[in-house]
Amino acid sequence: MDVENLLVRSEKVTPGGVHSNTRRIEPQIMPKKAYGSMLTDISGKEYLDYHAAFGPIVLGHSYSKVVDAVKDQLGEHGLYGVGVTELEVKTCEKIVEHVPSAEKVLITNSGSESTFHAIRVSRAFTGRKKIIKFQGCYHGWHDYVARNMLSEEKMIGKRDPGSAGMLDEVIDSTLVCRFNDLDDVENMIKANRNEVAAIILEPIPHNIGNVMPTMEFLKGLRTITEQNGIVLIFDEVITGFRHHLGGYQAICGITPDLTTLGKAIANGFPIAAVCGKSEIMDSFSTRPGGTALFAGTYNGHVVGTASILATIDIMEKENVHEHINTLGEKLRMGIQEIADRVGLEVTVKGFGSIFVPYFMSGEINNYEDLMREDTEMDLKFRRGMIEKNIFMFPIPMKRNHTNFTLTKKDVDITLQATEDVMKDIKK
Ligand SMILES: Cc1ncc(COP(=O)(O)O)c(C=O)c1O
Incomplete structure (x- = not known):
């Protein structure tokens, strides 16, 4: 053919x-x-x-070890849509063990779902509407983040939605700053006082190749978010498990409030996760009384959980x-x-x-x-x-x-x- x-x-x-x-x-x-x-x-x-x-x-x-782990489970397990499986519990226990920011974990099927949920729960938790992202960073396809990705030069930092069909209010609720420029972030927060729910970043913006963050920038983001009651989200969908089982946060020593994981965590099988501080994660509706809706027919599917556990096992031992x-x-x-x-x-x-x-x-x-x-x-x-x-x-x-x-x-x-x-x- x-x-x-x-x-x-x-x-x-x-x-x-x-x-x-x-x-x-x-x-x-x-x-x-x-x-x-x-x-x-x-x-x-x-x-x-x-x-x-x-x-x-x-x-x-x-x-083969990952493929075999999936095959082994497939013979026995189906899709349940009720309760929790031991594979799901083990997966979350392992993420909590390795990822510094992870006190609680929810499993999703893609990185986009994870960043969507991280932002939604940040809004629910803070009661604020706006978020800050950085020019050039990619966090998935949904309206909250699909702006100012690989912008043309003349659109850098300007209003640059990445898709038709996005709602104006959503585009304008996402503010855009320059990476590695703390002054820019500080000014943006001042101009939107008490309105910013979260700052989301790729700790290393790999969607534009490899731009290293300065330690001063990461430390500054941690301080500024703590001082202003803003949720700090590290999108480790690329860096998680690829650079370290604990993500880039385990290397740089800066612990965000929430972390999103995907891609390398399961060596190619479809599973992703959002994790972070219990205080924030407990706002999800999986907990009785939680207000941020979290649902998904395929969340925690055996293919994903078996493959992530096998990947972790190999990375721990080899x-x-x-x-x-x-x-x-x-x-x-x-x-x-x-x-x-x-x-x-x-x-x-x-x-x-x-x-x-x-x-x-x-x-x-x-x-x-x-x-x-x-x-x-x-x-x-x-x-x-x-x-x-x-x-x-x-x-x-x-x-x-x-x-x-x-x-x-x-x-x-x-x-x-x-x-x-x-x-x-x-x-
Ligand atoms: C940093 C980052 N976040 C989120 C996503 C979205 O992940 P997915 O394609 O699994 O929805 C990607 C995908 O490339 C990514 O690179």
């Missing part, structure tokens, strides 16, 4: 032929199967996969983070060295298992700084890598991920391809 035929067939029954916003890309890859670090497309071409499905694949595709971080560092250093030698203006950023070659030089502290990136060159590089069977997602600034099955040999192959593609670009 070829790519065009499948897409044409799919377009007849699905708008645009794909089931999520950015899956229709150039070159179009149609996956057939994936195992370990390798993804095979329907034409039989194999790729070393650094896209990792936008991040969930942290142990490797179809990782040197997952050491391995993926070491290879991440090798790739960051290797790509930077090649770019410098070839004479391309590239700054490789990253953290742990994530690496991002930006085609630019100079400081990178926020989305505004990334406007200096040569996105055409970035795209050319990514497409060149895809031609050489290395799958780096063909959208500028998208992050690349290592996984537990990736080998040093895979890294060498990647660096050789990088050198070939960069030399071609330089010509």
